[in-house]
Amino acid sequence: MDFQLTEEQQYFRRLVRDFAEAELKPRARHTDEAAEFNWLAVKKMGPIGLLGLNVPEDYGGAGVDAVSAAIAIEEIGRGCGSTGLAIAAHNGLGCGPIVLFGSEELKQKFLPPLATGSGKLGALALTEPGAGSDLAGGVQTFAQHEGDEWVIQGNKMWCTNASSADTIVTLCRTDRSGGSKALSLILVPTNTPGLIIAPAEKKMGLKGSPTHAVTYDNVRVPYEYLVGKEGYGLQHTLQVLDGGRIGIGALSIGLAQAAYEEAIKYAKERHTFGVPIAQHQAIQWMIADAATQIEAARLLVYKAAWLKANGKPFTKEASMAKLFATEVSEKVCFNAIQIHGGYGYSAEYPVERIYRDQRLMTLGEGTSEIQRLVIARNVLT
Amino acid sequence: MNIVVCIKQVPDSAATLKVEEPSNVSWGDALLIINPWDEYAIEEAIRLKEKFGGKVTVLTVGTEQSKEALKQAVAMGCDEAHLISDPAFVGSDALAMTYILAQAIKQLGEVDLVAFGKQAIDSDTGLVPAGVARRLGWPLLSYIAKIDEIDPAGKSLKVTRLLEQGRQSVSSKLPVVITAVKEINEPRYPSFMNIRKAGKLQIPVLDAAAIGADVSKLGATQAATQWLKVFPPPARTGTVEMISGDSPQAIAVTLADKLLAEKVI
Numbered sequence: 043m044d045f046q047l048t049e050e051q052q053y054f055r056r057l058v059r060d061f062a063e064a065e066l067k068p069r070a071r072h073t074d075e076a077a078e079f080n081w082l083a084v085k086k087m088g089p090i091g092l093l094g095l096n097v098p099e100d101y102g103g104a105g106v107d108a109v110s111a112a113i114a115i116e117e118i119g120r121g122c123g124s125t126g127l128a129i130a131a132h133n134g135l136g137c138g139p140i141v142l143f144g145s146e147e148l149k150q151k152f153l154p155p156l157a158t159g160s161g162k163l164g165a166l167a168l169t170e171p172g173a174g175s176d177l178a179g180g181v182q183t184f185a186q187h188e189g190d191e192w193v194i195q196g197n198k199m200w201c202t203n204a205s206s207a208d209t210i211v212t213l214c215r216t217d218r219s220g221g222s223k224a225l226s227l228i229l230v231p232t233n234t235p236g237l238i239i240a241p242a243e244k245k246m247g248l249k250g251s252p253t254h255a256v257t258y259d260n261v262r263v264p265y266e267y268l269v270g271k272e273g274y275g276l277q278h279t280l281q282v283l284d285g286g287r288i289g290i291g292a293l294s295i296g297l298a299q300a301a302y303e304e305a306i307k308y309a310k311e312r313h314t315f316g317v318p319i320a321q322h323q324a325i326q327w328m329i330a331d332a333a334t335q336i337e338a339a340r341l342l343v344y345k346a347a348w349l350k351a352n353g354k355p356f357t358k359e360a361s362m363a364k365l366f367a368t369e370v371s372e373k374v375c376f377n378a379i380q381i382h383g384g385y386g387y388s389a390e391y392p393v394e395r396i397y398r399d400q401r402l403m404t405l406g407e408g409t410s411e412i413q414r415l416v417i418a419r420n421v422l423t
Numbered sequence: 424m425n426i427v428v429c430i431k432q433v434p435d436s437a438a439t440l441k442v443e444e445p446s447n448v449s450w451g452d453a454l455l456i457i458n459p460w461d462e463y464a465i466e467e468a469i470r471l472k473e474k475f476g477g478k479v480t481v482l483t484v485g486t487e488q489s490k491e492a493l494k495q496a497v498a499m500g501c502d503e504a505h506l507i508s509d510p511a512f513v514g515s516d517a518l519a520m521t522y523i524l525a526q527a528i529k530q531l532g533e534v535d536l537v538a539f540g541k542q543a544i545d546s547d548t549g550l551v552p553a554g555v556a557r558r559l560g561w562p563l564l565s566y567i568a569k570i571d572e573i574d575p576a577g578k579s580l581k582v583t584r585l586l587e588q589g590r591q592s593v594s595s596k597l598p599v600v601i602t603a604v605k606e607i608n609e610p611r612y613p614s615f616m617n618i619r620k621a622g623k624l625q626i627p628v629l630d631a632a633a634i635g636a637d638v639s640k641l642g643a644t645q646a647a648t649q650w651l652k653v654f655p656p657p658a659r660t661g662t663v664e665m666i667s668g669d670s671p672q673a674i675a676v677t678l679a680d681k682l683l684a685e686k687v688i
Contacts, residue, residue: 050622053498057613091615104615 054110062121070122073250074395079206080125088159095133096141101153108351112292119296123399124250126293131202134286136164139211139227143270143278152209165207167198167256175412178276185214185228192228194261204239204254207232213275225275229267236261247398284357286407287364291343294371294403301378301396302332308382328377339367358420365413368403375400424477424535424575426468429524430461432492433545446653457492460540462610463603468538469500475575478502484523490626497621498613509630514643521554526634541602556600568606
């Protein structure tokens, strides 16, 4: 057993931390307040490899192992939650399906601009007004196979990155008869006529990561834009989400770590009763709990990533990691505000933003309840 | 183009330095980094290579630990790295360092350009690039803010130097030694792909014999300069006065009055 990161992984962490300290953290407040996507920093991520974490080098990506990818998302999230979500979604959900299931032609055509940053980002559209956790029964967006084209009609919700994307891989119903083979993933370039991206949703946090409703009004794409096998859209999606959950777990650790560091800094500066509040046991206990919880969550996330990197089954562990890390993040960020007292409620202090940002983590890419369902099904079979 | 960049590994600028008697400076276990000025030299060298082809070789004089700095340079995009290391080098001063580097550069075949940062943030002498240029018999173009033109085939270049008095446009023949200031470019971040390459790279170690250096010219006993005493600068004295007032305007008026009274403005 070895808990030590490899030299390469340690170097990756230092690199991404330096990048986030210089390019993301100083702008995180503005990114949130102005709801302005940090393109300047994201464009610089391409040459580093941060936009093609899972994309093989042959297609312009970095092709790093899953642990390194988790570390990268964690460190980006520590600098800026909004950018962290956008980049986690781009890598895991936008590029992920093409890397895992795309044909050679799709990979060659779409991955290099996504991975190198020469183009825009990637997105995945699953959720619909009437379909969230229940994709199998709920997805209504329909793709009709006509000649050598797909004709897509429908509506998607909560599509992260849609307005900053070149590609939206879309989960469509391709067989009206229902059953487990009724859905397929289809790649839709965002410049396709009939694709309408609504204005960004107004959200509680992560405001610098735009989320959109997307309408498909007779959108026509070539039949070859099918990602993976026809009828296997649900199975492919669940596999993509397994990886995405490690990303959200890692992002949650980054957010928790950022809040925890702010809390420690404040606890050493703020004096009450003649001493820094860090000397009061009430504060120390919160900090000790946070340190322990973050460590435990990080180990779970890295374990799931390690399983993935080593080609072992990781569905259950990814769900455990996501469930635990996101709920830890909730507690740590809550207490970070508690330690700040009234100041923590002020937008002057980063913990206010981080608390709002982390609130999505127990919802997106499968709610905590869905994670428990996945874990229970794996444990009880 | 065949470009050589000479770098120095230094303590992180955030490190806490301590002076230990009689003349030793310690930075504990602080992180060691590439001298920040050298990163501009590395970036400029990589840009030239990307434009004109060729290769960038990075050199440093140091110990096994210095390989980390070389690997970082490769992670940024340099092609080759050499560590120049020999027990005989210990205690060498800037003058001896120019001899070591010049000898090493002579082993690298036909070189078009040698790049340095303008100085190192630890010893801050800025002497080494000039000494290396002198020993190689090449022109020195220091404090370069821009390479305006470069013609590798015609062996010439034109640069802008950033001096206290202003900017100076200079042309020269290649080969040349340049030193970079921060206006020249924005150093890139290393890439994951190059980090992987750097991790696998075997860095050759060149000792005194390999670079054909005469060891009798090296080491502490042969140094032309000696550190007689090292001491920290005296702590700053002064007082802080917090100005309060009813409005920002009132505070500004009070501040301006006080600055006038102190003849600051």
